[in-house]
Amino acid sequence: MNSKFKIQNSKLFKTFAFLLLTAYCSMFTVNAQSGGTQQNLTGKAGTFAIIGARVVTVSGAVIENGTVVIQNGKIAAVGANVSIPSGAERIDGKGLSVYPGMIDAATNMGLVEISGGLNASVDVAETGNINANAKAIKGINPHSAHINVTRVNGITTVLSMPTGGIVAGQAAIINLNGATQSEMSFVPEFGLVMNFPRISTFGGFNPITGPQIVDFNEAVKRRDTQLEDIKKAIKEAETYNLAKEAYAKDKTLPFPKVNLNLEAMIPYIRGEKPIIFTAERERDIRGVIKFVEEMKVKGIIVGGQEAWKAADGLKKNNIAVVYTNMFSLPVRDDDAYDYLFEAPSKMQKAGVQFAISTGDDGANVRDLPYQAGVAGGYGLSKEDALKSVTLYPAQILGISDKVGSIEQGKIANIVVTDGDLLDPRTNVRYLFINGRLLPLTSRHTELYDAFKDRK
Template sequence: MKTMRRILISFSLTSLLSLAVFAQSDGSQQNKTGRAGTFAIVGARVVTVSGAVIENGTVVIQNGKITAVGAGASVPSGAERIDGKGLSVYPGMIDSSTSMGLSEIGQGANATVDIAEIAGNNSNAKAITAVNPHSSHINVTRVNGITTVMSAPIGGLITGQGTVINLNGSTQADMAVESTVALVINFPRVAGGGGFGGGFGGFGGGPQVDFNELVRRRDTAVEELKKTFAAALNHAKAVEAYAKDKSLPMVPTNLAYEAMIPYVRGEKPIVFTAERERDIKAVAKFVADMKIKGIVVGGQEAWKATDELKRNNIPVIFTNIYSLPVRDDDPYDSLFDVPSKLQAAGVKFAISTGDVGAEARDLPYHAGLAGSHGLSPEEALKSVTLYPAQILGVSDRLGSIEVGKMANVVVSDGDILDPRTNIKHVFINGRLIPLTSRHTELFDSFKDRK
């Protein structure tokens, strides 16, 4: 019975897709930006995330915003009605650690890769400058219900500034939710040579280096980083003094230091990549020492450093659901259950694919796997909607179905974390997005080839 339903739904989706493609495909690789309007999704199961689930509810979208939510919300006249019977409404999912739009084809097409600058301090490199609004990763991702991502560069010690973007828009400005949301630092880690303790040197690595020496190198690198922070603070001070008193010596331009100012002053968060317990604890110490706002991304062993994370208000963007356990002796589920451990310990966390972009559409299944290993389905859903919005400081606009929030809304025919679920409608910033992508276009081109 269930099977039959699925088949029917799938076939109807197929025909719907082909119609859509027929109507809208112009053969270009441009991302179609959909259409604005007033929409009312009526009679749907509304999963607000921030509050209770509303059975048989209505969600109204107007001027890019959610203007009404509730069982008895009235539908404005002229609104385009969408029958929500049998459907569910979710906030668009947010993948909080990607490099979306910065790299189209990672290998063999270097010209499409803008992911890593080559300086050590790339603070002034801004992802928003290089995100390609027409990357095919964008349409492929959003048709699976992910409407927003944090996209950040990855190169050097300080990689640059990440951006929170909606996966829709003809220009970078159209897409930007927060143009520069966080500074990203590949925090110096205890690693090198042929890998960790029990590993074997060999493939690709130089000689394995003594562990204590690695700790020493890490500590040296952290001291260097602290000096860079101090230099940025000094730079800010000198610039401000010169602005007030022109008789002081002019401060030579330093774009990298300039870019760091809001971050080293603790006004905006810094994202630190860190995986192992020792590295995460070092991040926590650094955050405390430097009095900054920190976010850990990666977080394989974050559950072993929950005290340090909590004490310093450091949330974790966990990107290791699709990773093998760190050590041979680790339990088989030792990364699947990290989110549930963080939740139990009271550490703020989000789940992210950590993918460059092409596989970001798997975000719901990352959360689902955490849900099969201790995390409740409700928490799993929050970890890809409200929690990332909170961590990235955009929960005033995104992350839940609430009046006044940006209308990033997804309508599906089932649990949005279920790989069998079909996405029926996607709204981004109030625009109804066509459910086409590079993949549906290829499908359409070849599905009937004899």
């Protein structure tokens, strides 16, 4: 963290502790002081009841005048007529809506604080081409300013991915709350990120002459070489695993020299955990499909501009798409202006399992609801737009039994708003992660409070 931020933190903390506290307290109509214990920034646990709200369960019907009870970090009850445990903090939900917390299934949250010109704050890309043992969970900064900024907009869970090389490392699912990496951790080693080799004619940027272009056939060759390199690495990992397993059974065999990189690949090449492929164009997506078939692995695609064009192969191989291009420009001049706005709806129609993601490194993950909203304006139903940032990503990440909808027994990652969750005018009024009621503060509210009344 840079020195500037340190100063801000220490100074601001003292200067505004009072302001923060008042702001925080005034947000809660009930029992804010809760036995006099001071709230820390990771919120407070307890039993809560949101009463008389419009409950958008996502998984089922909307409950117009419903109540949600939160206890022990879980959703204890949800419905029109549920009994409220005694001692529960009661939150008046009149005029408010209750949603499951949103999930962004492709970010670099916590791995990049300031991408431009501040390398000291960037931990996202390990050096080298094959970095299977690089684990995002070990690089995530639990105190990144991005975390609070993101969650106060209703996003409670993200997948954070490393990006370096071809095999970039292992992505972590985290909840956006916790003072330590382990407190945040949801699934610490969820998937192996592979920047699937693609044909790129981009040959670097020259500040004088601009982007340099590589010959197309040369780019094809480069792609093929990279693909071969990956297959080679997988074969090596298989060999390594074979030797290890053989040794486990027969100690007279030579013990294979430890190789953390190969070791890390094993659960992924065995198909026990998914490989997350970044791929955009149809040809690259078809390449991923072929790779998944050939190597018998589990795949998820991140990016997915033209995934709908390869729907059959994706469906056949159960490959889901985390679509990160709502706010990208179409690549070709001839592409229709709404080419990328419409892609989620096209995937939906083609039966491809998908979710919408910002694909952002952290600071702007909070745009997630609006990205889904725009998809809702271009062919996707409003209900599906909402699902594409709640239940669908939960399903793709294999955590839909715990999050992604408001159902009894699920983790209480809950957002209470004064309007449509996907609408940029909507305010988040209450926020729960793991059942903890969180203050709606962030670096941004702190700076706002510090300067809003300056004369």
